[in-house]
Amino acid sequence: MKPLPAFMQLAAPVRDALARARPVVALESTIITHGMPWPVNFETARAAEHAVREAGATPATIALLDGMIRVGLTEAELEGLAQAAAQDATALRKCSVRDLAPALIQTDSGGTTVAATMRIAARVGIAWFATGGIGGVHRGAQDSFDQSADLLELARSPVGVICAGPKAILDLGLTLEVLETQGVPVLGYGTDELPAFWSRSSGFPVDARLDSPAAIAATAAAHWSLGAPGGLLITQPVPAEHELPAREVEVYIQRALRQAADAGVTGKAVTPYLLERVLEATGGACLRSNQALMVANARLAGEAAVAYGALGAASTVQIPC
Numbered sequence: 001m002k003p004l005p006a007f008m009q010l011a012a013p014v015r016d017a018l019a020r021a022r023p024v025v026a027l028e029s030t031i032i033t034h035g036m037p038w039p040v041n042f043e044t045a046r047a048a049e050h051a052v053r054e055a056g057a058t059p060a061t062i063a064l065l066d067g068m069i070r071v072g073l074t075e076a077e078l079e080g081l082a083q084a085a086a087q088d089a090t091a092l093r094k095c096s097v098r099d100l101a102p103a104l105i106q107t108d109s110g111g112t113t114v115a116a117t118m119r120i121a122a123r124v125g126i127a128w129f130a131t132g133g134i135g136g137v138h139r140g141a142q143d144s145f146d147q148s149a150d151l152l153e154l155a156r157s158p159v160g161v162i163c164a165g166p167k168a169i170l171d172l173g174l175t176l177e178v179l180e181t182q183g184v185p186v187l188g189y190g191t192d193e194l195p196a197f198w199s200r201s202s203g204f205p206v207d208a209r210l211d212s213p214a215a216i217a218a219t220a221a222a223h224w225s226l227g228a229p230g231g232l233l234i235t236q237p238v239p240a241e242h243e244l245p246a247r248e249v250e251v252y253i254q255r256a257l258r259q260a261a262d263a264g265v266t267g268k269a270v271t272p273y274l275l276e277r278v279l280e281a282t283g284g285a286c287l288r289s290n291q292a293l294m295v296a297n298a299r300l301a302g303e304a305a306v307a308y309g310a311l312g313a314a315s316t317v318q319i320p321c
Contacts, residue, residue: 011072023305033111038086055302067107130301136175155182217307
């Protein structure tokens with residue numbers, strides 16, 4: 001690993017695990033700062049870390065605190081970030097890759113998106129990352145050109161990303177097309193079909209089905225041994241008891257899209273706006289679904305990280321120079 005810049009700090013458990021080549025799983029923090037209300041944001045973050053530990057890996061929640069990139073937070077820091085979001089979410093930055101440098105110079109605090117978390121994880125040598133759902137190509141992108149930085153970062157950072165598929169508010173077909181163009185394998189864990197975040201299926205096939213953490217680890221090792229510069233997307237369906245019917249969700253999404261257009265919501269404000277409208281429409285059911293899929297993904301990421309280490313492959317992956 002290259003020497004870390006002065007503004008990047010590893011928590012002691014994360015630093016020790018990496019030094020000993022033990023499995024580590026990165027976790028993003030926008031679910032805490034911008035994705036969920038208090039106290040669900042804190043409860044979910046804590047449960048996700050616990051699931052990673054139960055799987056035998058070390059959790060590393062990544063966030064910005066007072067102009068420092070922190071890789072690994074204490075429980076008190078998790079709770080403090082969650083409470084700060086509840087008091088005034090606008091005081092916390094939603095940091096994608098392009099936002100990191102300005103946020104550091106301005107000594108801001110905030111949550112890291114999927115793209116930013118991937119970039120930081122790869123920089124410090126963490127090869128596995130769990131999140132709820134990734135960003136992608138927004139509906140109507142042929143007019144707005146609105147496409148998440150998550151997709152490009154998947155092609156750049158060598159990290160295995162465990163999620164419940166792209167967020168259902170997106171254009172899933174176009175999202176898959178971009179991932180194919182970027183050479184990112186889209187894999188299904190226990191499924192032949194791409195999950196759609198709150199729903200277990202989308203109608204779109206995955207590139208390959210994998211049925212065990214060992215298969216995930218072996219596929220990642222093969223991918224990186226071929227010199228692929230980027231990551232893999234491993235999609236796991238939301239637990240069946242927490243699934244929301246796709247047709248019902250689509251009605252809420254269409255309504256939310258109209259509301260966003262009427263309100264003039266654009267850019268990175270679109271995703272949280274749409275998710276909030278769907279949350280209201282489902283009476284909180286989608287929030288419970290979010291919690292369940294996030295914890296399940298964290299557990300699977302931990303299992304994959306352990307299996308990867310057991311292959312005898314290096315448990316960290318560096319960005320090629």
